[in-house]
Amino acid sequence: MNRAFSAYLDLVRFIAAMLVVLDHLVAFRIVTPAQAAFFPEWGREAVVMFFVLSGFVIAYATESRQQSFGQYAVSRAARIYSVALPLLLLAFLGAYALQGVLAEPLKEGYQLQKFYLYIPYHSLFLGELWTHSETPLWLIPYWSLGYEVWYYLLFGVLFFMRGRRRMLCAATVLLVMGYKLWLLLPVWYAGVLLWRGRERLRLAPAAARAGMLLSVVLLCAYKFWHGDVWLRTLGHAWWPFASLPLGSAERYPGDYLVGLLVLLNFHCALHARMAMPQWASRAARVLAYYTFPLYLVHGLVISCWLALRPAAAGGVEPVSVCLAVLLATWLAGSLADPLRAAMEAGGRRLCAWLASAGGGLRTLQEK
Known part of the structure; x- marks a missing residue:
């Protein structure tokens, strides 16, 4: 992957995170209705961008490195848990400490009462x-991790395992995932297929740049003419299982369309021969580093702010909320790097110990 394209993906990742933040500023009325008219409500489309991008990057990284399944699992777990776990614990601790002074009772108060069940439950990403x-509680965007983490696991099984064991483990993971994750799996796996088929349909640079522009224009038209609303209604009408709620997957037809447009954009960007100064690439890498902390922590800040100061829901303090989000993002990102390194080191030692223990057990069995 060349430097300019990698930087482009970094910028897309950061822009997608910002779109989610802006969408939540509108949805939770941090900004006034007059201000909201200038804010794009593209939160769902941004999550689809993340899904396609995630599948693409995971396929690239896994095929580019000599890894075992254990190394892959340790790397993914450290990446996720170094940000998600501290914020999950902070949300529960913060809500518990502040519940006596909150303006209104927490609607997720039942989770606090049974924290010993819900913290492990959310730590294992079982919520979807x-x-x-x-x-x-207080982690609005966490739902998407309930999809992505399971997609990581399925990909690892399919990539690293072989034969009957591979099929059995993949079938088990799919059975555990359930229908909502099945519905959006094609969106995530489209990124994997894009990486693997990147050379099969080559484009001239001029055509590739035109394709990038076309994908953006089509996506804007889709939102401007409310294609997302129409397809959401259509998806409910198509869904044949009334007893199985769609929940967070209810926009699946629109997700497929947006996923195809994102796929078109990425494929064209691969062949567009983009140029980017080195300083811009470095800046994009820094922004991308803070993307995951920003994506998760802004929900914690907004929810906590509204719980303590309901007046903020009238749009009176958007600047203060945004500054709080920026500060929290920087703190979460600063903590994540050393924590990730420690988790990876601990995970590698555990894998080495398990491998040696397994080898010793086989030796004993052979004797």
Whole structure:
């Protein structure tokens, strides 16, 4: 992957995170209705961008490195948990400490009462399996991790395992995931297929740049003419299982269309021969580093702010909220790097110990 294209993906990742933040500023009325008219409500489309991008990057990184399944699992777990776990614990601790002074009782108060169940539950990303629809208190965007983490696991099984064991483990993971994750799996896996088929349909640079522009124009037209609303209604009408709620997957037809447009954009960007100064590439890499902390922590800040100061819901303090989000993002990002390194080191030692223990057990069995 060349430097300019890698920087482009970094910028897309950061822009997608910002779109989610702006969408939530509108949805939770942090900004006034007059201000909201200038804010794009593209939160769902941004999550689809993340899904396609995630599948693409995972396929690239896994095929470019000599890894075992254990190394892959340790790397992915450290990447996720170094940000998600501290914020999950902070959300529960913060809500518990502040519940006595909150303006209104927490609607997720039942999670606090049974924190010993819900913290492990959310730590294992079980909130979107089958008919479950549980998001941790004060962590609005956490639902998407309930999809992405399971897609990581499925990809690892399919990539690293072979033969009957591979099929059995993949079938088990799919069975655990449930229908909502099945519905959006093609969106995520489209990124994997894009990486693997990147050389099969080559484009001239001029055509590739035109394709990039066309994908953006089509996506804007889709939102401007409310294609997302129409397809959401159509998706409900098409869904044949009334007893199985769609929940967070209810926009699946629109997600497929947006996923195709994102796929077109990325494929064209691969062949567009973009140029980017080195300083811009470095800046994009820094922004991308803070993308995941920004994506998760802004929900914690907004929810906490509204719980303590309901007047903010009238749009009186958007600047203060945004500054709080920026500060929290920087703190979460600063903590994530050393924590990730420690988790990876601990995970590698655990894998080495398990490998040596397994080898010793086989030796004993042979004797």
